[in-house]
Amino acid sequence: MGISNLVDEVIAREGGYSNHPADRGGPTNMGITQTVARANGYAGDMKTLPRSVAEALYRRLYWDQPGYAFAAEISWSIAAELFDTAVNMGVATATSFFQRALNALNRNQKDYPDLKVDRILGARTLSALRAFHTLRGAVGDRVLLKALEALQGERYIALAESRPANEAFLYGWLANRIG
Template identity: 25%
Template sequence: MAKGNLPAVLAETLAYEGGWSDHPQDTGRATMKGITLATYRRYRPGATEADLRAISSAEVERIYRDGYWNQVRGDDLVRGVDLTVFDYGVNSGPARSIKALQQVAGVGVDGIMGPATVLAARGLPARDLIKRVNAKRLGFVQSLSTFAVFGKGWSRRIAAIEATSLSWVSTKPQLEADAKDARTTAQKQAGGAVVTGGAGAADQANHLSSLPVGVVIAVVVVVVGVLIFRVVINSQRAAALAKVAKEA
């Protein structure tokens, strides 16, 4: 069990949440170190954007501990699983990350990290739990309307969080095998994209021959696009896993 692991976990999360941002398509708008102005004002009523820019390290840790770490009961989760669930919670809300964990653990899904959820999570192999929760996280962000804008960055972050989480509970050979598997999957998917976009496009067209040509072309483009993005995702995973394996 990972007691007092928040500093290590938070350091990983802040590598992606660090700095100021105010992207017009980011629903959180003004954000510093992953903390929105609305969230900051719950701890410091009346705070301005300037105050948020100057937020102290102590305030940052307090907000992440109160609002996220304690919500997912990070101190009660196995090292590695804590990072996976916490980072997902920071990005998409603790309730959503808890629900993903509950779905994988096979317990009632209510978004509340109760004793039954903790017990079930601790009873499962950490490596499997980490992989499956991160896969659910990836599936969720892919469903968002802003995925076209932020998707590549989100998937890179998820790949890195998965790799780091696994590095905390895996041997070097296990990490090397994970990287090899991801690389092999990416290569197979790349081959599938080529076939679908090349000679395979004719087969696709035959199956859709009753539809207008424009619709057929659009369908093939979408299919190829999905395959290509899967290649990108597994290439990101392979690179992240190879990095932590090298450092192990």
């Protein structure tokens, strides 16, 4: 599996054009909001957003720029989860979940030092992932995935609790993004 497969999966999951009245993102196509499209040079009608534009945005904004390809060299499953969470919640949120989970799983810094939760995937975060993966292997990756999904699920519920209109999306978020 590669990033192209992840992008294909996201586009399939997100579907085509929508403009749900409860969605603060406004007009959206293939999961790309009009705000993101405009900020990245697309000026056309969101109903006709070319798939190639969506694919390029997903790859650049949610894989290349945050450096998740570097995490993929250590653990593909973790990088794939980071990508998916970034698409839905933003890169900074996905990376902060990752740093928090790594901190919580380092056995009081016996395995690697705590990370500053700066929401940036840098050398120290990658080093912590490498140390965790070396110590825990594939089983550890599954545990780390559970921690990431627990943080994501809690965030979805908090979003629904803080804004009742988000309840329209909660079931889908949990069904399609967790586990």
